[in-house]
Amino acid sequence: MNLTIDVIGIGAGSPAHLTLEAVAALGEVDAVFAMDKGAVKADLLAARRAILDAHAPGARLVTVPDPPRDRDPRDYRATVEDWHDRRARVLAEAIRAALPDGGRGAFLVWGDPSLYDSTLRILERIRALGVDFGTRVIPGITAVQALTAAHGVTLNRVGRPVLTTTGRRLGERPAGMDAVVMLDGGAAWLEHADPAEEILWGAYLGTGLEILRRGRVGEVGEEIAAEKARLRAGHGWIMDIYLLRGAG
Numbered sequence: 001m002n003l004t005i006d007v008i009g010i011g012a013g014s015p016a017h018l019t020l021e022a023v024a025a026l027g028e029v030d031a032v033f034a035m036d037k038g039a040v041k042a043d044l045l046a047a048r049r050a051i052l053d054a055h056a057p058g059a060r061l062v063t064v065p066d067p068p069r070d071r072d073p074r075d076y077r078a079t080v081e082d083w084h085d086r087r088a089r090v091l092a093e094a095i096r097a098a099l100p101d102g103g104r105g106a107f108l109v110w111g112d113p114s115l116y117d118s119t120l121r122i123l124e125r126i127r128a129l130g131v132d133f134g135t136r137v138i139p140g141i142t143a144v145q146a147l148t149a150a151h152g153v154t155l156n157r158v159g160r161p162v163l164t165t166t167g168r169r170l171g172e173r174p175a176g177m178d179a180v181v182m183l184d185g186g187a188a189w190l191e192h193a194d195p196a197e198e199i200l201w202g203a204y205l206g207t208g209l210e211i212l213r214r215g216r217v218g219e220v221g222e223e224i225a226a227e228k229a230r231l232r233a234g235h236g237w238i239m240d241i242y243l244l245r246g247a248g
């Protein structure tokens with residue numbers, strides 16, 4: 001069939017994050033595949049639709065219902081594996097049905113495809129199901145970059161490492177190491193950060209809802225947690241990220 005699938009990083013929230021390379025790639029695609037995550041994330045699907053209207057008016061948007069997933073499983077890895085498998089199956093069908101011989105499809109990936117995103121892994125699974133295609137990856141601006149730019153800081157302090165981790169695993173951080181934390185469903189800083197550490201927090205970065213907070217965890221931590229809960233309840237969803245910097 002000679003198919004190509006582009007995996008296009010679209011940046012972390014602002015349409016202005018799109019690179020010229022991403023815009024050029026969008027102009028070449030026949031169909032864009034997206035998982036429909038239901039009404040809660042409808043805002044995110046709308047953001048994708050706006051990008052397509054602006055840069056790929058000729059492309060079909062093929063939305064595929066996202067298979068349900070247990071959000072609090074006993075065996076996290078096995079549950080995610082199974083979920084990716086089910087996603088791969090529905091997407092394989094959609095790709096077969098939507099792309100003509102020699103066609104080019106695309107997945108738009110929030111931020112950059114290399115960072116906490118499973119699109120490239122799922123494409124491997126789709127290939128294993130017998131759908132043959134080449135892949136091209138277009139890098140995008142990550143939420144990490146959106147956060148550091150919004151706060152006007154460098155990610156790493158001079159000569160120091162930075163751990164990239166999730167809220168779930170923040171407690172495993174080596175003592176004293178700076179960390180950038182993503183995918184925090186709650187407020188892990190309250191439990192796992194030192195009160196003297198600085199938190200540089202950002203939510204809905206790059207969007208009209210963008211909000212930033214910065215201060216010592218002991219001084220602003222509770223307030224940010226309450227604000228996060230309020231925002232999530234108000235908008236129905238939240239995406240936030242933060243940098244923790246030790247006192248030393």
Ligand SMILES: C[S@@+](CC[C@H](N)C(=O)[O-])C[C@H]1O[C@@H](n2cnc3c(N)ncnc32)[C@H](O)[C@@H]1O
Pocket residue numbers: 012013109110111112113114115116117141142143144146181182183184202203204205206207239240241
């Ligand atoms: C599944 S990861 C995807 C990361 C993405 N591939 C990237 O390069 O930024 C989703 C997490 O990224 C962070 N994130 C993505 N976009 C964001 C935004 N606009 N504002 C704040 N955090 C964001 C949040 O921590 C969210 O839980």
